[in-house]
Amino acid sequence: MASEAATAVELDEEQRLVEEAQRGNLDAMRPLLERYAPPLYGTVILPRLGDAATAEEVLRDTLATAVEKINRFTWQGKTIYPWLRQIAINKVYDVHRASKRSRRLADAMAQELPSETDPDASPDAQMMAEEERTLHRARIDEALAGLNERYRTAIQLRLVEELSREECARRLEVTVGTFDVLLHRAVRAFRKKFGDNPGDES
Structure with a gap:
């Protein structure tokens, strides 16, 4: 995947931006989020949800969570994309769980x-x-x-x-x-x- 095949120069830049964000400059996350938002949306979120509006909402939630929890990320010499991808997948699972609960509730009420x-x-x-x-x-x-x-x-x-x-x-x-x-x-x-x-x- 192109998003994970970062060059050495790109990795150095990512590390610099991540470390800067972890020091409190959250604006440093912007270039990373702009870079990885398209693959997150197109290859991770939308295929798992199938609904564009919901996928866009999950993408926004994913990026917001990444900024909020950037200090939990540990740099290991690899792109930040797999970490972002896991956040996105967790958000998708949350949507599916909520949908199932809502459907069970609706089914029960339909019986009433x-x-x-x-x-x-x-x-x-x-x-x-x-x-x-x-x-x-x-x-x-x-x-x-x-x-x-x-x-x-x-x-x-x-x-x-x-x-x-x-x-x-x-x-x-x-x-x-x-x-x-x-x-x-x-x-x-x-x-x-x-x-x-x-x-x-x-």
Whole structure:
């Protein structure tokens, strides 16, 4: 890879810039970040995410983290690129983990929505219902994002992680009865935001 095949002169320059940044002149990082941003984006981040907007956000986060943690980097006579690459990969993994958690939560809440199709309906009707549920995913995500943290936690523990009511209550430091009320209100708040029961009060 061209980004790793640095000449001796380029390595000397990199070392100088890194050491200067580690002494407190963070502007010295700019030439390095400008040099390695394109390969980080094009060969590391975007191929692993597939979405340009998300990849650009991860790239910005990667570069910001590199500047913030430059003092943790130890010069070993090699280009800084592998270190930057590992930061980028870690950021990509974070995005994937967050996406999976969000999807599990959305899936759990989708199950809480009342079914509009009879279980004995024709295959075509059931397929249409499934397509409709798929279209609702974006609205589900939006509704979940609008819940307060306590409601989201109650839903996460009980419906996603499928913990017992007793364990959910213990983690939230409330009684089981209080947790039951909290979960009921959380689901009701979700449905209200989703638009299922617009006249319902939470």
